[in-house]
Amino acid sequence: MSHEDEPASRARSGRAGEPARADEGPGDKPDMTRERARTERRDVDKERGEPVAGGVARGGPRALRPSARPLHDWSTRPRILVTNDDGIESRGLLALKQALDPFCDTTVVAPDTNQSAVGHQKTLMRPLRVRERTLGDGSIGYSVDGSPTDAVSISFLGYFGHGFDLVASGINYGANLGDDITYSGTVSAAMEAVINGCPAFAISQEYYEQPDFALAASAAATVARNILEHGLSRGELVNVNVPAVSFEECDGIEVTRLGRRVYQDQLLERLDPRGIPYFWIGGPPPSGQAIKGTDFHAVVNRRISITPIHLDLTGRSLLRRLKTWTWPDPAEAIADVPAPPAAPGPDRPAEQTTERRLAEDRRVERR
Ligand code: MN
Numbered sequence: 001m002s003h004e005d006e007p008a009s010r011a012r013s014g015r016a017g018e019p020a021r022a023d024e025g026p027g028d029k030p031d032m033t034r035e036r037a038r039t040e041r042r043d044v045d046k047e048r049g050e051p052v053a054g055g056v057a058r059g060g061p062r063a064l065r066p067s068a069r070p071l072h073d074w075s076t077r078p079r080i081l082v083t084n085d086d087g088i089e090s091r092g093l094l095a096l097k098q099a100l101d102p103f104c105d106t107t108v109v110a111p112d113t114n115q116s117a118v119g120h121q122k123t124l125m126r127p128l129r130v131r132e133r134t135l136g137d138g139s140i141g142y143s144v145d146g147s148p149t150d151a152v153s154i155s156f157l158g159y160f161g162h163g164f165d166l167v168a169s170g171i172n173y174g175a176n177l178g179d180d181i182t183y184s185g186t187v188s189a190a191m192e193a194v195i196n197g198c199p200a201f202a203i204s205q206e207y208y209e210q211p212d213f214a215l216a217a218s219a220a221a222t223v224a225r226n227i228l229e230h231g232l233s234r235g236e237l238v239n240v241n242v243p244a245v246s247f248e249e250c251d252g253i254e255v256t257r258l259g260r261r262v263y264q265d266q267l268l269e270r271l272d273p274r275g276i277p278y279f280w281i282g283g284p285p286p287s288g289q290a291i292k293g294t295d296f297h298a299v300v301n302r303r304i305s306i307t308p309i310h311l312d313l314t315g316r317s318l319l320r321r322l323k324t325w326t327w328p329d330p331a332e333a334i335a336d337v338p339a340p341p342a343a344p345g346p347d348r349p350a351e352q353t354t355e356r357r358l359a360e361d362r363r364v365e366r367r
Contacts, residue, residue: 068231071103078165078228080104083151084172085115085185088143092171092205094136095213099220100168107160108141109151120188121147130154148189156196166227167193170203171216175241177295178259178288181309190237194311199227201238206299207285208244215250216242219304235312241295241305254303259294262287
């Protein structure tokens with residue numbers, strides 16, 4: 001992959017005074033013979049209700065890096081790719097699209113089934129099918145039989161023949177706070193956008209039985225506007241979490257850092273109809289440490305949490321410590337390794353780590 005040289009050229013095309021979009025560049029002309037064959041095949045697919053075989057035009061720029069500027073200075077409406085991990089039929093996805101429609105051209109591309117907690121999974125070992133779908137508001141969207149990352153990938157690899165100014169992922173059923181983002185398909189979709197050089201945000205709604213998404217939709221519009229006007233730097237995205245409260249109950253917006261989740265997962269063992277045991281990771285929903293300034297603390301206190309995320313996961317403090325460790329030449333290192341004790345003995349009680357974790361848990365403020 002040559003991610004290294006691309007952002008620079010995008011930055012050039014996004015400079016003030018130049019057109020915001022470079023939808024057509026040299027070498028983008030499709031091969032018309034192949035394109036016609038594709039179009040015909042596509043029509044047949046549509047009639048049969050089968051997967052759409054190809055986009056209208058392929059081979060456009062993979063992504064754009066727009067220059068941030070006030071919305072009234074945009075010469076055309078910003079293009080926003082709307083996706084999620086709950087699937088194309090999610091009401092949260094529709095709410096997000098409808099929140100952005102008034103000031104953007106939205107395109108919906110989402111997984112065809114619920115892909116929650118798939119993380120940053122990318123499908124490489126099987127084909128992907130894209131289907132045209134009619135959304136709840138009568139508009140056309142696209143479903144992909146893959147992960148949220150796949151949905152973003154196909155959109156930036158030329159399916160639409162143009163790039164996007166922003167990617168919006170959500171509105172997720174259930175918060176994505178602290179350590180959740182390492183599992184979250186919602187946040188991973190935004191990460192995939194950032195890897196493709198496009199600014200992005202993820203938005204999640206604290207879970208409750210009948211979410212109306214009105215507060216979250218309003219937050220989404222505010223966040224989108226702010227990112228389009230101020231811009232994000234390379235590697236950055238914004239993670240938004242909305243408490244399950246009404247407009248009146250909401251205590252405003254807080255810019256936060258990631259907090260620490262406390263998972264209460266349990267391994268449930270049951271028997272299938274053939275008497276063979278299976279396992280299911282269940283248990284109560286996660287809690288967290290309600291420490292001031294964190295996303296968890298904000299949402300617990302009925303505030304909308306806005307957390308900046310950076311894809312550079314380098315551990316700065318560990319980087320400094322690692323440099324003080326001894327790093328012998330690999331060829332000489334093998335002979336020097338001392339044999340570890342075979343089993344836990346009195347010096348290394350097996351329950352030591354468990355005890356420490358329990359002690360830590362006592363400090364946790366549960367919800
Ligand atoms: Mn989800």
